[in-house]
Amino acid sequence: MSEQILHKVIIDNITVEVPAGTTILNAARQIGGDVTPPAMCYYSKLEGSGGKCRTCLVEVSKGSEKDPRPMPKLVASCRTTVMDGMEVKNITSPKVIDARNGVVEFLLINHPLDCPVCDQAGECDLQDLGYNHGKEGTRYEFKRRTFHKVDLGDYIQLHMTRCIMCFRCVFTADQLTEKREHGILDRGDHAQIATFIEKNLHNEFIGNVIDVCPVGALTDKTFRFKNRVWFTKPVDAHRNCTNPKCCGEAQLWMRGDEVFRVTARKDEWGEVKEASNGKTGWICNTCRFETKKVSDWTIEGPSVINRHSVISQGHYVGVTKPAETFTAVMKGRNPKLLMDIHDESEVNKSNVELSKLDRPAHSTDFK
Amino acid sequence: MSKKLLLKKAHVENIRLYDVYRREGGYRSVEKALKTMNPESIVEEVKKSGLRGRGGAGFPAGMKWSFIAKPEGVPRHLVVNADESEPGTFKDRYLMEFLPHLLLEGMIVSSFALGSNVSYIYIRGEYAWITDILEQAIDEAKANGWLGKNILGSGFDCEIYVQRGAGAYICGEETALIESLEGKRGNPRIKPPFPAVQGLWKRPTVVNNVETIAAVVPIINDGGDEYAKIGIGKSTGTKLISACGNINKPGVYEIDMTISVEEFIYSDEWCGGIANGKKLKACIPGGSSVPILPANLLLKTAKGETRLMNYESLADGGFATGSMMGSGGFIVLDEDQCIVKNTYTLARFYRHESCGQCSPCREGTGWMEKILWSIESGKGKKSDIDLLWDIQRKIEGNTICPLGDAAAWPVAAAIRHFRDEFDWHVDNPQESQIRNFGLAHYADEIHIPVIA
Numbered sequence A: 001m002s003e004q005i006l007h008k009v010i011i012d013n014i015t016v017e018v019p020a021g022t023t024i025l026n027a028a029r030q031i032g033g034d035v036t037p038p039a040m041c042y043y044s045k046l047e048g049s050g051g052k053c054r055t056c057l058v059e060v061s062k063g064s065e066k067d068p069r070p071m072p073k074l075v076a077s078c079r080t081t082v083m084d085g086m087e088v089k090n091i092t093s094p095k096v097i098d099a100r101n102g103v104v105e106f107l108l109i110n111h112p113l114d115c116p117v118c119d120q121a122g123e124c125d126l127q128d129l130g131y132n133h134g135k136e137g138t139r140y141e142f143k144r145r146t147f148h149k150v151d152l153g154d155y156i157q158l159h160m161t162r163c164i165m166c167f168r169c170v171f172t173a174d175q176l177t178e179k180r181e182h183g184i185l186d187r188g189d190h191a192q193i194a195t196f197i198e199k200n201l202h203n204e205f206i207g208n209v210i211d212v213c214p215v216g217a218l219t220d221k222t223f224r225f226k227n228r229v230w231f232t233k234p235v236d237a238h239r240n241c242t243n244p245k246c247c248g249e250a251q252l253w254m255r256g257d258e259v260f261r262v263t264a265r266k267d268e269w270g271e272v273k274e275a276s277n278g279k280t281g282w283i284c285n286t287c288r289f290e291t292k293k294v295s296d297w298t299i300e301g302p303s304v305i306n307r308h309s310v311i312s313q314g315h316y317v318g319v320t321k322p323a324e325t326f327t328a329v330m331k332g333r334n335p336k337l338l339m340d341i342h343d344e345s346e347v348n349k350s351n352v353e354l355s356k357l358d359r360p361a362h363s364t365d366f367k
Numbered sequence B: 001m002s003k004k005l006l007l008k009k010a011h012v013e014n015i016r017l018y019d020v021y022r023r024e025g026g027y028r029s030v031e032k033a034l035k036t037m038n039p040e041s042i043v044e045e046v047k048k049s050g051l052r053g054r055g056g057a058g059f060p061a062g063m064k065w066s067f068i069a070k071p072e073g074v075p076r077h078l079v080v081n082a083d084e085s086e087p088g089t090f091k092d093r094y095l096m097e098f099l100p101h102l103l104l105e106g107m108i109v110s111s112f113a114l115g116s117n118v119s120y121i122y123i124r125g126e127y128a129w130i131t132d133i134l135e136q137a138i139d140e141a142k143a144n145g146w147l148g149k150n151i152l153g154s155g156f157d158c159e160i161y162v163q164r165g166a167g168a169y170i171c172g173e174e175t176a177l178i179e180s181l182e183g184k185r186g187n188p189r190i191k192p193p194f195p196a197v198q199g200l201w202k203r204p205t206v207v208n209n210v211e212t213i214a215a216v217v218p219i220i221n222d223g224g225d226e227y228a229k230i231g232i233g234k235s236t237g238t239k240l241i242s243a244c245g246n247i248n249k250p251g252v253y254e255i256d257m258t259i260s261v262e263e264f265i266y267s268d269e270w271c272g273g274i275a276n277g278k279k280l281k282a283c284i285p286g287g288s289s290v291p292i293l294p295a296n297l298l299l300k301t302a303k304g305e306t307r308l309m310n311y312e313s314l315a316d317g318g319f320a321t322g323s324m325m326g327s328g329g330f331i332v333l334d335e336d337q338c339i340v341k342n343t344y345t346l347a348r349f350y351r352h353e354s355c356g357q358c359s360p361c362r363e364g365t366g367w368m369e370k371i372l373w374s375i376e377s378g379k380g381k382k383s384d385i386d387l388l389w390d391i392q393r394k395i396e397g398n399t400i401c402p403l404g405d406a407a408a409w410p411v412a413a414a415i416r417h418f419r420d421e422f423d424w425h426v427d428n429p430q431e432s433q434i435r436n437f438g439l440a441h442y443a444d445e446i447h448i449p450v451i452a
Helices: A026-030 A093-109 A127-133 A168-176 A208-212 A285-288 A323-328 A341-345 B017-024 B028-037 B041-047 B059-064 B091-098 B100-114 B127-142 B174-181 B210-220 B224-229 B262-266 B295-299 B339-353 B361-377 B382-395 B404-427
Strands: A006-011 A014-019 A056-064 A087-089 A148-150 A156-159 A181-187 A191-197 A218-222 A233-238 A249-255 A258-263 A298-302 B076-082 B116-123 B158-165 B205-209 B239-245 B251-255 B279-284 B329-334
Touching: A006 A026, A006 B262, A026 A087, A087 A208, A087 A258, A093 A127, A093 B017, A093 B174, A093 B361, A127 A156, A127 B205, A148 A191, A156 B404, A168 A181, A168 A285, A181 B295, A208 A218, A208 A258, A218 A249, A258 A285, A258 B059, A298 B127, A323 B295, B017 B100, B017 B127, B028 B076, B028 B210, B041 B059, B041 B076, B041 B210, B041 B224, B059 B100, B059 B205, B076 B100, B076 B210, B076 B239, B091 B127, B091 B239, B091 B251, B100 B158, B100 B205, B100 B210, B116 B174, B127 B158, B174 B205, B210 B224, B262 B279, B279 B295, B339 B361, B382 B404
Parallel strands: A006 A087, B076 B116, B076 B205, B116 B158, B239 B329
Antiparallel strands: A006 A014, A056 A087, A148 A156, A156 A218, A181 A191, A233 A249, A233 A298, A249 A258, B239 B251, B279 B329
């Protein structure tokens, strides 16, 4: 085999070398941090996805080493492959920031913003995007577009009002299941994800559309309104799934000993991780919806949540315990206390241990 | 009298039928091409002619043809875009209705040049009766040996099929057209790969407008150099213009791109002046997506030169003071027309026709329509006009296909040139419902800065 050709790309003045054929977005993901454009519709595990939401637009200020002309328009970084010597501007380009703010505004004008009652809140890509690029208030003064809620079978509910038309669920159903039964009806701003005519989605892998949905348009009916995601603790777990296509490796969202929901494991970009067998870790409906007892699973340990959402706050990677400043400032010596407040105040009698009393404490016990 | 190439024989009785068409000199170019030329020399001839795509963008046709990839063992296709849905454009309809064999003749020559053994005509669904005309013409051509196996003993096989669309404007965009032709939802593809590399069924494909393909016939008959002599500069050959609106003689005209806009509107040979003795207020010179121009900028460029009916002159001054040739849908508005209402109508069209794939166009077109409706119905605010400007700016250039641009340009141009009228609507909500803003100063002489 011949050696892989590496292309040198400069994104926001940071140089990175990636194999030929890599997209700008994936090159930027190798750098990570703020340099990575947000992606609402692109999903690296789904072939053909991307290019639609336009949040990942970047400016190509130099096409390549051979042809240094800049690209005339902003390009969708998720679908544009790198060239050797390409120079890309993401957050360093005011044009990109302006266009991205515009796209976020467009995505939000018809979004219901019902985050307080939405199950996706806390792990929602649109919420993150809105916090990063949105404005306070809206300039949209008309009635927002609404749809009826639709039950797609026993497990999935479709709430089109929240949908941003990323097409991920359509690609998922196309590529994961035998027969896709849902798609896009109508066009323009009244386009909708739907089954024709209202049908149930039965396929054993269809539950994965919930995982790929960037917003709360497709929700798990076994979890609806049961809990907020930030109150549950994610743990990695596995079980021997009898379905040969299912990897059996999942993430349980627990509170106490109760398993509230089961999802596939996700990486730092919110996409389904690779399973230990090297395949993408999609899970089957049985694992996702019907196996909700702790005894069904072998728990491996707490999940590493490396994301910007509120679910990562508290006890996961990203939060470090502050150092002991006192001892550091005092160069290892303990602080010398000038007086013991209990000795001085004479509030407590030092010879009475309040917790040992076999009756309620009385004022006489204090003085 | 301007020279006619395409419509020269359009008025011969029964030219629609093969026998008459052949008697009038039809299919000569096929004979010439298949017997005396090879594919490369045809492409060369089209390049020499300077023929530009007649669908709207004006990309040189010969250049497009030379880009087609030629991988070994992969079939190539020619697709004729007859999905003429732009409001104001109806030239292809006329051409196909009256001269279906001219299109077929051009297609056979072009298919030979591109090596396409199966070529398609993608026609808009609303042109239902034209499908029948074309299919009848194909049957006649086949019966007379112009289509099928081994045409004229040259060893070249060619079949032509007509495919009807289902009534979506977006399917006129070449990649959406290809998707639709493949039987899928007509969503534009993300480019690259371009159709010349991966088009129909992932095979190299050229998509051309009906008029472009028809123009190949005179180019082969008379030679590319002869064709290039017609017209001015890079606007070579003749162009069909479909004129409509408040004019005395609406219809399809063939012009050689040397006449001025003023002559085209007022001369009796063409549009015959503004109807009912009214005054010219504005004009959309190239189909609904191109920027609208007020009368003063339409007849003269910002430099004070006379504006001519060709690609360069109509685009003179960029979008600040110019427009585009587009697809040749010449829409004339007289002093009684309301620009706000006109813009609203266009915005409603684009909102309805947006495919819904990418966010700026899907959400932005609907938003613009709603704002324009509130201004038009007397409920607008001053800030709405700036908001409209901001929305169109954020749509333009940020979408997958040019529909976003096409939706943004008319709104931008209307605000740029007719802001007074928008302001008047906002300031006089009640009066604007019963009276028209009128001609105002839009036909006044423009001040031309003296250049030393």
